[in-house]
Amino acid sequence: MMLPDFRDLELYRLPDVKGSYKKHVVMAPYTWFRVGGATTVFRPQDHEDLGQFLLKNSEEVPVTIIGAASNILIRDGGIPGVVIKLGKNFASITFESNSVRIGAALPNGIAARLALKQGYSGLEFLSGIPGTIGGGLRMNAGAHGKEIKDILIEAEVIDSTGNFKVLSLEEMRMSYRHCGVPQDYIFLSGLFKTGKDEPSDIQKRLDEIEARRLESQPITERTGGSTFKNPKGYKAWELIEAAGCRGVSIGGAMVSEKHCNFLVNTGNANATDLENLGNLVQKKVKDSTGIELEWEIKLLGVHKDSKFNRENVKL
Numbered sequence: 001m002m003l004p005d006f007r008d009l010e011l012y013r014l015p016d017v018k019g020s021y022k023k024h025v026v027m028a029p030y031t032w033f034r035v036g037g038a039t040t041v042f043r044p045q046d047h048e049d050l051g052q053f054l055l056k057n058s059e060e061v062p063v064t065i066i067g068a069a070s071n072i073l074i075r076d077g078g079i080p081g082v083v084i085k086l087g088k089n090f091a092s093i094t095f096e097s098n099s100v101r102i103g104a105a106l107p108n109g110i111a112a113r114l115a116l117k118q119g120y121s122g123l124e125f126l127s128g129i130p131g132t133i134g135g136g137l138r139m140n141a142g143a144h145g146k147e148i149k150d151i152l153i154e155a156e157v158i159d160s161t162g163n164f165k166v167l168s169l170e171e172m173r174m175s176y177r178h179c180g181v182p183q184d185y186i187f188l189s190g191l192f193k194t195g196k197d198e199p200s201d202i203q204k205r206l207d208e209i210e211a212r213r214l215e216s217q218p219i220t221e222r223t224g225g226s227t228f229k230n231p232k233g234y235k236a237w238e239l240i241e242a243a244g245c246r247g248v249s250i251g252g253a254m255v256s257e258k259h260c261n262f263l264v265n266t267g268n269a270n271a272t273d274l275e276n277l278g279n280l281v282q283k284k285v286k287d288s289t290g291i292e293l294e295w296e297i298k299l300l301g302v303h304k305d306s307k308f309n310r311e312n313v314k315l
């Protein structure tokens, strides 16, 4: 069904809120890829404000949540509806005796460093994943043999009609780069298991992680991290390499020379270049190996000049 173009939200009355709306925000500067069209950004003031917004928002206005935008590719036509960005009132951190409760908006790296200061161990692997705790819960982010599900006890969420819930680890139904709760749930915080250790030993582990990342990933470039999930029994980068895709480019988008499961914006790429390049890599791997790579990066929004169609909106 073709619906009216929601990029023009003047047509729709958004609920009154305590936080702020900003319309026509071009998203490119806020994403790791530095690409992406415009949207309306809602920054809720606090949990209650977010709840009231979700309760009162018209069902016809789609809602998308983003974190640090380190694992998303926002298309050039922007994101129809409202994009929610959580701010400092969602970024608390509270240390308990054997655990830590962390707000969804807190960046992983800051969480790991604050834990280090308190002598809490177990969050080190998060230090090199450049997202927020909320994005990490949705993606079941992981590195160096550990993922969020290995340390998660429970997560606090809010559903699309503003109901707050606490979900146990089992209810999160997490697996490799996947969380099984409905797409429209917004994570507010996670409670994570921790140990205790000497800060100097934790620091040593953080330094090792930093060094390994610098060596193996193009972390100083405009990228979105791993483009594709590793298929069972394979490494995506090996399949991409074998298909001859290392260094291949379309427009300003290139398959990283350093880590060929990373796409990079070499300067003037748009989202279409990056998406087309990903699709090309997928096709070449499929043609040469028969294996279908699955996008790990989330493709959000609509192509330039496309009319909004609810089926186009992939959260």
Ligand SMILES: Cc1cc2nc3c(=O)[nH]c(=O)nc-3n(C[C@H](O)[C@H](O)[C@H](O)COP(=O)(O)OP(=O)(O)OC[C@H]3O[C@@H](n4cnc5c(N)ncnc54)[C@H](O)[C@@H]3O)c2cc1C
Residues within 6 Å of the ligand: 032, 064, 065, 066, 067, 068, 069, 070, 071, 072, 104, 128, 129, 130, 131, 132, 133, 134, 135, 136, 137, 138, 139, 140, 141, 142, 143, 185, 186, 187, 188, 217, 218, 219, 223, 224, 225, 226, 298, 315
């Ligand atoms: C250089 C680089 C290296 C990376 N290395 C790794 C790595 O080693 N391991 C790894 O797992 N990932 C890695 N990534 C990918 C990325 O950092 C992770 O997936 C991260 O967890 C995404 O968090 P984010 O806050 O940036 O989420 P976004 O990219 O903003 O969003 C990702 C998804 O999470 C959803 N989301 C965000 N916040 C919330 C919330 N509060 N509630 C519900 N859903 C939410 C979004 O809707 C979207 O579907 C890397 C990325 C880069 C750029």
